[in-house]
Amino acid sequence: MGGSGGHRGERDPFQRPEFERVFTEEAAYVGRTLRYLGVHDAHVEDLAQEVFLVVHRRLSEFDGGSLRAWVRQICVHTASNYRRSIRRRPEDAVAEPDSAIPAPQHEEAESAQVRGRLLHALDALPDDQRAVFVLFEIEGLTMSETAVAAGCPLQTAYSRLYSARSKLQDVLKGVSS
Amino acid sequence: MTQEDPPRLFDLEGGTDASSELGRALRSARADVLSPDAIARVRVGVAAKAAAASPIASTAATATKGSSFGLLAKAGLALVVVGAGLGIYGLSHREIAPLDAHKESSPVPAFSSASQAPAPTADLAIPEPPASAPPAKSAVPRAPTRPAPQPSVDAVAREGAILLSARRILDSDPERALGLVKKCEADFPDSQLAPERARIAAQARSRLSGSVK
Numbered sequence: 001m002g003g004s005g006g007h008r009g010e011r012d013p014f015q016r017p018e019f020e021r022v023f024t025e026e027a028a029y030v031g032r033t034l035r036y037l038g039v040h041d042a043h044v045e046d047l048a049q050e051v052f053l054v055v056h057r058r059l060s061e062f063d064g065g066s067l068r069a070w071v072r073q074i075c076v077h078t079a080s081n082y083r084r085s086i087r088r089r090p091e092d093a094v095a096e097p098d099s100a101i102p103a104p105q106h107e108e109a110e111s112a113q114v115r116g117r118l119l120h121a122l123d124a125l126p127d128d129q130r131a132v133f134v135l136f137e138i139e140g141l142t143m144s145e146t147a148v149a150a151g152c153p154l155q156t157a158y159s160r161l162y163s164a165r166s167k168l169q170d171v172l173k174g175v176s177s
Numbered sequence: 178m179t180q181e182d183p184p185r186l187f188d189l190e191g192g193t194d195a196s197s198e199l200g201r202a203l204r205s206a207r208a209d210v211l212s213p214d215a216i217a218r219v220r221v222g223v224a225a226k227a228a229a230a231s232p233i234a235s236t237a238a239t240a241t242k243g244s245s246f247g248l249l250a251k252a253g254l255a256l257v258v259v260g261a262g263l264g265i266y267g268l269s270h271r272e273i274a275p276l277d278a279h280k281e282s283s284p285v286p287a288f289s290s291a292s293q294a295p296a297p298t299a300d301l302a303i304p305e306p307p308a309s310a311p312p313a314k315s316a317v318p319r320a321p322t323r324p325a326p327q328p329s330v331d332a333v334a335r336e337g338a339i340l341l342s343a344r345r346i347l348d349s350d351p352e353r354a355l356g357l358v359k360k361c362e363a364d365f366p367d368s369q370l371a372p373e374r375a376r377i378a379a380q381a382r383s384r385l386s387g388s389v390k
Contacts (some may be wrong), residue, residue, distance in 0.1 A: 013227045014220070027219060044293030045215050049222040056227055118202035136185070143182045158183075162202050165186065168199055 013056040026071050033072060035135045038080035040086075040125065059109050059130055070137070072149050080127050120173040125164050131165035132157050217341050337366045343377050351384035 013019045030048050039047045054074050063069055097117050128150065135146040136157075147157035186200050198234065343357035360376045361368070368374070 012224055014224060023220065023223070027216045028209045028211055031219075032207070032209060034205060035210040041210070042358045044210055045219050045222070048211065049226060052219065052223045053226055053230075056223065085285070112205075114202045115205050116209075117205060118199070136182075137203050140185070161183070165199075172199055 001060070011088070013052075016059070019056055019059055022059065022067065022071070023052060024140045026068065027052075029068065030071060030075055033134070033139065034079050036138050037075060038083045038121065038130060039079050045084070047078055047082055051075055054078070069145065069149060070138070073151075076131055076135075076149060076151075080131070083127055100166040116139055117172065121168050123172050125167055128152070129167070130158045132160040133168070214338075214367050217338050217345070220341055293362060336361050336368055336370050340373055340377060343381075347377065347380055347384065351381040355381040356388070 014023070026049065030051050031044050034044050034051070035041060035165070043164065051071070055071060079155050115167050122134070131150045132146055132152075135141045135149050136143060141149065143157055143161070145156060146161075147154045150157060150160070186203055329362070339357055339361055343354040343361075346357075347354045355378060358374050358381065361374055
């Protein structure tokens with residue numbers, strides 16, 4: 001997706017058809033991925049902007065392959081930096097409500113609560129385990145793709161997945177008992 | 178390496194209580210997090226920050242004349258010039274704690290360039306915006322026809338978001354797109370985005386006339 005140069009001086013990224021397409025196709029995905037990678041609901045839009053600014057800057061360097069995988073890597077890095085900074089300054093963290101994703105109406109209220117519990121449980125995981133779990137279990141990647149996106153060897157990805165599962169089940173057991 | 182993937186919890190049935198809970202949660206976790214409105218706000222924010230980071234941003238007001246997306250650059254410039262700390266989306270939906278922490282440590286992935294710096298992160302803490310039309314030395318009776326040459330950031334951002342929505346539905350629903358443009362004309366009569374409105378309106382009319390034939 002080479003296009004017309006670096007585009008660093010371009011004012012409006014949406015003038016580039018390829019960027020417009022990436023945004024249109026991936027915006028919802030980016031939001032969901034950031035959220036489950038540990039970005040608070042209140043900060044997802046902000047971080048999504050950061051992701052797409054990186055995409056804008058680096059799109060001309062994208063060398064083919066899976067665009068989504070490339071975007072996903074940017075999400076993983078962005079969320080990881082965010083979580084690190086929140087840990088350094090916990091006073092900036094936003095209190096996580098039971099159900100971080102607003103529940104629309106009656107039938108969906110329960111599943112929103114379940115999602116809220118999942119998010120809460122995910123917060124108990126180390127970043128590397130959380131990333132592998134989210135990519136494999138929520139995003140539905142293969143383990144090979146997960147390992148690439150998480151930037152670790154395949155066996156390490158397996159190990160992180162099993163650790164994450166085990167911890168999550170413990171956390172959820174604690175919640176339900 | 179042909180190692181088979183383990184079964185996903187999503188697909189497991191009849192596990193322990195906890196894994197069932199996990200499976201249920203995972204099934205419902207594929208719902209979208211960003212609403213269409215939120216995506217539109219992200220879009221405006223990206224355009225604004227990209228405009229701010231552009232080395233030629235200062236000349237954007239004239240250079241964007243022919244751009245079909247000039248409104249974004251203009252909205253972005255207005256946003257950044259008047260106060261980078263004003264969150265675009267915060268304007269319209271919520272007030273929450275500031276995001277200083279992740280801003281400070283640069284949330285850009287490690288492999289990204291350092292050129293992120295000029296684009297200030299829209300802050301979720303909303304400082305009180307300047308009054309949309311400051312009195313500006315009212316003792317001097319000047320500027321007869323343009324009392325507020327720079328519309329408030331709030332207005333530009335809101336109109337920019339509406340025009341983005343109009344543009345998005347231009348192909349699928351030109352009539353509604355035209356309606357949105359007319360609403361902008363009524364709500365923001367002196368807007369600097371008027372040329373963009375006119376452009377979108379012309380495109381909408383052209384599509385409508387095409388569909389009539």
